[in-house]
Ligand code: HEC
């Protein structure tokens with residue numbers, strides 16, 4: 001964010017109403033002359049600031065349908081049909097710290113389900129407090145993305161699910177066989193996997209463990225006011241959010257942030273209009289192609305108001321910081337004025353969704369068996 005002196009914030013309709021009621025004016029000496037009504041005053045104020053007119057909700061809805069879609073109730077995949085048994089298992093595994101070497105980390109340590117699926121760290125502490133290079137993205141709505149991770153190196157949520165468990169700076173189990181060994185050592189899991197996979201001779205494998213976690217994650221969808229709007233509720237967005245949505249389309253944020261999660265449908269270079277300095281070469285590390293340098297998955301913007309800090313390295317502390325990077329490096333726009341930032345932020349607020357507390361609550365975990373490994377701090 002720039003440190004230049006901010007002009008007075010563009011007042012939202014709500015703030016104007018409060019100001020009108022309090023007759024707060026601009027703080028200068030009492031005015032003489034004809035008494036103006038509160039309504040005249042606020043009109044004059046709006047005029048002075050040239051507030052962006054409130055767009056027609058109906059017209060904006062038509063335009064929006066070209067770029068966005070409501071979230072599905074669940075991100076279904078024919079490759080991993082969702083069953084209640086898999087979901088229940090996936091939920092337990094998600095919270096189970098025995099899947100980490102020192103038995104002190106679960107998926108929920110970094111992707112906190114009661115905090116929009118993040119931990120608010122620029123980079124998250126893993127095994128022995130080690131930190132990776134990238135910011136932890138939210139798990140909410142991630143299953144609806146076309147690929148997983150900032151660089152898309154896992155194709156599906158199931159392909160992604162076991163990678164953090166064996167990542168030495170995350171949960172640090174030593175290889176996929178160790179994951180299977182831990183799960184098989186817990187008698188309650190043995191019974192539950194048998195029930196979830198009755199046709200399998202060997203129901204506990206890396207495939208079925210990944211499917212269980214994936215089936216649970218496919219239900220982590222957070223519909224909110226924006227979905228209500230896309231469903232035809234013309235009053236679901238307040239006037240600032242409508243202005244922000246119009247700007248989001250006008251400024252062409254939609255060339256990258258599109259689809260049901262407003263992202264997660266393509267890769268783009270960070271610094272598409274102006275070189276951006278970052279140590280992380282993004283997809284180049286996966287493909288080795290020069291054109292993939294600094295290319296990342298366009299992140300989804302669902303719940304963005306609640307998932308600070310931002311960008312692949314967590315370097316943008318606030319949403320305003322992230323928007324400033326977008327305007328300067330992703331659009332030829334250069335700078336957003338305070339009013340534009342206010343409206344875009346109001347629109348992003350409307351993407352804050354409803355979390356199903358019953359679905360995401362920590363379940364009871366089955367007790368360890370005699371062969372379950374002990375915590376290993378080394
Ligand atoms: C130590 C912190 C940590 C733990 C523990 C952890 N993650 Fe992550 N997770 C991350 C980070 C960091 C990334 C981004 C890494 C990258 O893109 O290279 C990530 C990425 C993801 C993504 C991709 C989301 C997207 O938008 O691309 C999913 C899904 C995910 N993790 C699920 C899980 C699951 C399931 C577990 C437990 C089995 C887990 N994570 C454990 C830190 C963690």
Ligand code: HEC
Nearest residue numbers: 251252253256268270272296298299310311312322326330
């Ligand atoms: C040319 C494609 C492109 C355009 C246009 C674009 N973005 Fe982005 N956006 C990205 C990419 C890529 C990232 C991730 C960059 C990174 O961290 O490496 C991103 C990240 C973000 C983030 C941070 C999300 C997070 O979880 O870290 C926000 C917020 C955001 N964009 C909003 C916007 C807004 C608002 C606009 C329009 C003013 C916009 N973007 C325009 C490609 C784009």
